[in-house]
Amino acid sequence: MNIKQIIQDAKDLRSNAIREARRQCPFVRSRGVDFVYLDEDGNFINSAVGIPLTQSYILDLIRRNAFEGKYFALTGGVDGAVTFEGLDDGDYEPWIACWDTDDFTAADVGL
Numbered sequence: 001m002n003i004k005q006i007i008q009d010a011k012d013l014r015s016n017a018i019r020e021a022r023r024q025c026p027f028v029r030s031r032g033v034d035f036v037y038l039d040e041d042g043n044f045i046n047s048a049v050g051i052p053l054t055q056s057y058i059l060d061l062i063r064r065n066a067f068e069g070k071y072f073a074l075t076g077g078v079d080g081a082v083t084f085e086g087l088d089d090g091d092y093e094p095w096i097a098c099w100d101t102d103d104f105t106a107a108d109v110g111l
Contacts, residue, residue, distance in 0.1 A: 003055050003109040006101055010053060010074040011066065013099035018076050025080025029087050031095070033076050035061050037069030038103060045069045066106050068110040075100035 014030065021028040031032040035058065046069070048061055053074070062072060076099055081092035 001102075001107045003059060004017060006074065006104055007053055007058070008111065009101050010099075012095055013043070013078055013101065015095035017099040021078040021080045024096050025082060025093065027084050027087055027092075028046075028096075029079050029081075029092075031079060033074055033078040035101075036073045037062045037065065038071040038073060040070045042103060044072060048076075059111065061106055062106050062109065062111055066111070071103040073101050073103050089090050 010033065014033070017027055018030060032050040033052050033053050037047065038043040039045055048065075051057060051061070058074075077095045078097040079087065079092050079094050080096040081087045083091070086092045
């Protein structure tokens with residue numbers, strides 16, 4: 001596993017979640033990408049919300065915050081609505097599809 005593969009997995013998982021959401025609702029919106037910090041048992045500790053899905057940004061998060069968690073993951077979700085306007089006026093279904101990468105460590109990405 002390396003950072004490029006993790007990012008590609010996240011992109012693929014996000015695309016699959018969007019396709020799944022479109023089967024349920026004609027209008028969908030991605031909730032973006034969150035970087036999640038996990039303890040040694042895989043339990044949630046903290047997260048950075050709405051991050052860019054870039055190698056440099058993710059590696060920088062790991063370098064600056066490795067003390068926050070033993071494991072990390074990328075995660076996100078998709079909202080869906082019957083009308084386009086529904087996505088903006090609150091008339092939507094939140095989290096109709098979700099995705100997350102396998103957990104990884106700093107060592108997995110060469111840090």
